[in-house]
Amino acid sequence: MNKPTDLSATTFTLNGQHAQCQPAPGQRLSEMLREQLGARDVKIGCNAGDCGACTVLVDGDPVCACLMPAQQAAGRAVETPAGLHANDPIAHALGESFQNHGAAQCGICTPGMMASAVALLRANPQPTETQVQDALGGVLCRCTGYRKIIDAVMGAPALTRDAPGHAGDAIRRLDGADKVAGREAFGDDIAPPGTLEILVIRSP
Ligand code: FES
Ligand code: FES
Known part of the structure; x- marks a missing residue:
């Protein structure tokens, strides 16, 4: 039954x-x-x-x-974002390109940027810069000034899963891989399930 x-x-x-x-x-x-x-x-x-x-x-x-x-x-x-990075070659190539271009800095926006960019590149493998700007317009980044992110998205289609970096690429950040794969843990990510919450009230 x-x-x-x-x-x-x-x-x-x-x-x-x-x-x-x-x-x-x-x-x-x-x-x-x-x-x-x-x-x-x-x-x-x-x-x-x-x-x-x-x-x-x-x-x-x-x-x-x-x-x-x-x-x-x-x-x-x-x-x-983590599932995309693990399962979709487009997301993997994007992750490589983000690292090559220094487009993942503090990394808090990176998963959202990557998800939005994957949707764009699935539909349009060779987007124009304007199309990239439109696709990423809903995700805010306070670190990069957006230029590196746009360059990373436009550079992703040229990369394959196994492609190494090229001479002249910027030096990769040591912590970039975790950020593009969605593994980087920020303050709100490390509280174990069931943790009691504290409400902090500051003076206006
Ligand atoms: S956390 Fe959802 S848009 Fe900011
Ligand atoms: S890399 Fe820090 S907000 Fe985008």
Whole structure:
């Protein structure tokens, strides 16, 4: 006899694998991915749809996971930056190009940039600079001035998975690989599940 279906469960694919969760009413997709499924590669910046750090692909389209109700993932294909980097040669080439161009600096925007750029390059393998700017327009970066990121996206199609760097490339940062793969842990990423929260209230 089949196990009865849990009607409150949200079932979808996460980076190509079956996933099932029971999000609380109103829970954000970003929170479900991070807190219930351990996807700490989905970064949280503003939690308000402004910064794009939380960008994931849903059925191939970039969305701010902090704005999407978790239940809306039902039946959809969700891809996170780490999954993209592991599974998609385009994302891997992008990661190499980001490192070659010094486009991942503090790294908090990098997963969102990478997810947005993968969606662009899947649809348009040779984008113009304007198309790159448009595709990345929803993700904010406070470190790079965007030039290095745009150059990295435009340089990615020329790279293959095994291509080495070239003479004249900028020296790679030692911590770049973790940033482009979504493995870099920031303050909000290292709290173990169940950690009590502290609300810090400062003087206005
Ligand atoms: S955390 Fe989602 S847009 Fe900033
Ligand atoms: S690399 Fe720091 S915000 Fe973009």
